[in-house]
Amino acid sequence: MIEARGLTKRYGRVLAVDALSFDVRPGVVTGFLGPNGSGKSTTMRIMLGLDAPDRGMVRIGGRRYRELGWPLREVGALLEARAFHPGRSARAHLAALAASSNIPVTRVDEVLRLTGLQSVAGRRAGKFSLGMAQRLGIAAALLGDPGVLLLDEPVNGLDPEGIRWIRELMKSLAAEGRIVFVSSHLISEMALTADRLIVIGAGRLLADTSVAELSARSASLEDAFLDLTSGSAEFRAAEGTRGPGDGPPGGRRTDGYPSYPTSGRTS
Amino acid sequence: MTAVTVTRAPRGHYRFRHVARMEWIKLRSLRSTRWTLALTAVAAIVIAVAVGLSTKNPSEDLTSNALAGVSVGLLLIGVLGVLVMTSEFTSGMIRATLAAAPNRSLVLAAKAATFGAVALALGEATSFISFFAGGATLRHGIAAPALSQPGVLRAVLLSGASFCLIGLIGLGLGAIIRHTAAGVAVMVGGVYVAGQVIAAIAHPLFAYIPISIVANSLGTTKPVGHGVHMLPPWAGLGMLGLYAAAALLIGGWLLARRDA
Numbered sequence: 339m340i341e342a343r344g345l346t347k348r349y350g351r352v353l354a355v356d357a358l359s360f361d362v363r364p365g366v367v368t369g370f371l372g373p374n375g376s377g378k379s380t381t382m383r384i385m386l387g388l389d390a391p392d393r394g395m396v397r398i399g400g401r402r403y404r405e406l407g408w409p410l411r412e413v414g415a416l417l418e419a420r421a422f423h424p425g426r427s428a429r430a431h432l433a434a435l436a437a438s439s440n441i442p443v444t445r446v447d448e449v450l451r452l453t454g455l456q457s458v459a460g461r462r463a464g465k466f467s468l469g470m471a472q473r474l475g476i477a478a479a480l481l482g483d484p485g486v487l488l489l490d491e492p493v494n495g496l497d498p499e500g501i502r503w504i505r506e507l508m509k510s511l512a513a514e515g516r517i518v519f520v521s522s523h524l525i526s527e528m529a530l531t532a533d534r535l536i537v538i539g540a541g542r543l544l545a546d547t548s549v550a551e552l553s554a555r556s557a558s559l560e561d562a563f564l565d566l567t568s569g570s571a572e573f574r575a576a577e578g579t580r581g582p583g584d585g586p587p588g589g590r591r592t593d594g595y596p597s598y599p600t601s602g603r604t605s
Numbered sequence: 606m607t608a609v610t611v612t613r614a615p616r617g618h619y620r621f622r623h624v625a626r627m628e629w630i631k632l633r634s635l636r637s638t639r640w641t642l643a644l645t646a647v648a649a650i651v652i653a654v655a656v657g658l659s660t661k662n663p664s665e666d667l668t669s670n671a672l673a674g675v676s677v678g679l680l681l682i683g684v685l686g687v688l689v690m691t692s693e694f695t696s697g698m699i700r701a702t703l704a705a706a707p708n709r710s711l712v713l714a715a716k717a718a719t720f721g722a723v724a725l726a727l728g729e730a731t732s733f734i735s736f737f738a739g740g741a742t743l744r745h746g747i748a749a750p751a752l753s754q755p756g757v758l759r760a761v762l763l764s765g766a767s768f769c770l771i772g773l774i775g776l777g778l779g780a781i782i783r784h785t786a787a788g789v790a791v792m793v794g795g796v797y798v799a800g801q802v803i804a805a806i807a808h809p810l811f812a813y814i815p816i817s818i819v820a821n822s823l824g825t826t827k828p829v830g831h832g833v834h835m836l837p838p839w840a841g842l843g844m845l846g847l848y849a850a851a852a853l854l855i856g857g858w859l860l861a862r863r864d865a
Contacts, residue, residue, distance in 0.1 A: 390864060404708065406707070407619070435701060437626040437630055438626070
């Protein structure tokens, strides 16, 4: 189980994460949902020990990330599309990471095959398209066959086929009893993938619920999500800058209003 | 893999050797690194040959002449040291590295060990080849210096070792500064340009400028000094070691403290 307790992180004057607590359980896909800039990526970085929280802590299986014996065999993470050196081949990148957790080099070819990167494994990763870069990140996450997967916006840049592939992959990994924690700002994607949802806005926990419970609150899951997030001040302020066609700031969407944007990147 | 029996990670813990192996694979798998290393050696050796061919006065310090290209090699290895570190930050690779090995001091130690070893091997090879190439190309009946002559073997060995220490200074600076352009500027400015400026005014600080320690103390068999009293060779080596240690300690401390 992952336990996040009282996470608070401030960057200068921006409070990115604000007293955030939640649990993530194995066996189901848990979606980590929030508008752009709501603190999802910051939370993910804190979980991996990359950023230090001002307050609070995360335990993964009872331990902090830095206490893990073989990190990549215990937690696999996709943090951002390009966490690799552009001059290095996909195979060399994965081989280097594998060495750090004493993972046999045969596993490198396995994950290359699994992510469909075999034919480009020797090419400089800097030449990769966004979708291929994303697959390389997923390959790195799967490298140690970890019991915990943390995936930050995994469908970014993937084509429809790739999106279906990652969706099925996450479900099957969860079905094997793993912890699968996946962030997204795409409510439609989460509706198809996740069983549990942790919804945040402006760095605060808005809901820790199941997809079914949340969709029962409103006409649709999307309505329920927008109701929830409209309550967060930062989101409302951001809405106010969008222009007159976007409806009243923080107001409830009416039926027939264009759906929540389904493309774009989070910070 | 069967349901609800996810393999637990084996017992034990990643160690220095695992992180060093990761860093070694990273170092050798970049084409740009291999080219820079080759250029470092070739530049030093070409200068040794050029100086050898143009030497006319047999009473000069012929060993020091043959090692004249070392300073150019040092500039390149120092810049490479900066790049080995800053490219991790600029590419985002640092996050993958630190997720794989969360002990940041261990990561920097492993990086320093692998890069330092490569720089040392390259430095010694470059230094010895330069020495023999510089000697072999002497004309006008000037006899080539021999390693058995006083101070010669020491000059060649310490010049080779300086590649490792200057490279590590670069690595430490890279960890401190994190940005390639600024890191390279400080490296080149601090190690090279500042030395030229201070040499021109014959300031006592000249004895402590890294590049001048190598050129005027480590790599010489006769005292020189531009009017400044230089450090003895082994003290000069110690001084370079102190610079490298300071850069790596500060870099390691900052790496552990800052968000990645």
